[in-house]
């Protein structure tokens with residue numbers, strides 16, 4: 117395998133990551149459009165760098181000409197969730213696509229069976245078909261699903277492992293294992309106030325949507341119907357907004373709807 121070949125080799129992986137990113141982003145949008153809590157908070161994707169691929173091949177004694185067969189995470193997607201419960205919902209969403217646009221080859225549950233390092237995450241290994249100019253290719257990809265707390269821990273631990281080239285001193289390793297438990301306990305605690313957090317998020321989302329509706333009505337009244345009392349209505353809007361009460365915003369929006377119908381907007 118020539119070093120100059122890598123650009124070409126990685127092309128299908130890049131395409132798979134791009135397509136999968138779009139698909140998971142669209143799923144997230146679907147939930148948001150329906151005013152439902154999205155189990156997907158953040159989606160990220162990357163194609164492993166050549167240095168990282170070679171390092172993994174050396175670490176696992178994989179001959180360079182077997183890299184594509186043996187390394188499962190050249191294409192990687194990471195889905196970050198707010199709550200541990202959301203991880204299960206994401207797994208179900210992916211399983212529902214199995215055999216359609218995604219083909220699951222293996223699932224690795226490092227949440228119930230955490231790694232010795234303390235690492236927690238749910239991995240789904242898939243084959244993802246892409247169409248290139250020369251035809252179809254099934255690209256291997258790894259989807260990692262984890263909470264924000266698990267991700268925070270994994271990011272920190274990854275950098276430390278990199279700094280010590282994998283030979284992390286025992287005391288630091290023990291500290292990291294303890295921190296992994298702290299992160300997991302936080303996830304568990306968050307789960308107990310999930311309802312409260314979701315209510316708070318919903319209130320903010322409703323408020324932001326109301327503000328957009330009100331702004332749009334005022335804009336149309338001014339632009340399409342020559343409504344002139346802009347200063348007055350703007351002041352009233354800011355006063356109502358300052359009350360921090362969605363009911364007042366709803367009433368103001370209804371008043372505006374009456375004015376809009378009088379102006380035939």
Ligand code: 0O2
Nearest residue numbers: 164168172188189224231233234235239269270271273274
């Ligand atoms: P990168 O740089 O994130 O891509 P191995 O790599 O030997 O641990 P394997 O067989 O490739 O494991 O599969 P596994 O266990 O499913 O792990 C694949 C990926 O999961 C890793 O890829 C990491 O991203 C993540 N991971 C697994 N174990 C740990 C861990 O202990 N700590 C952290 N921070 N991440 C982990 P890469 O290629 O190792 O790294």
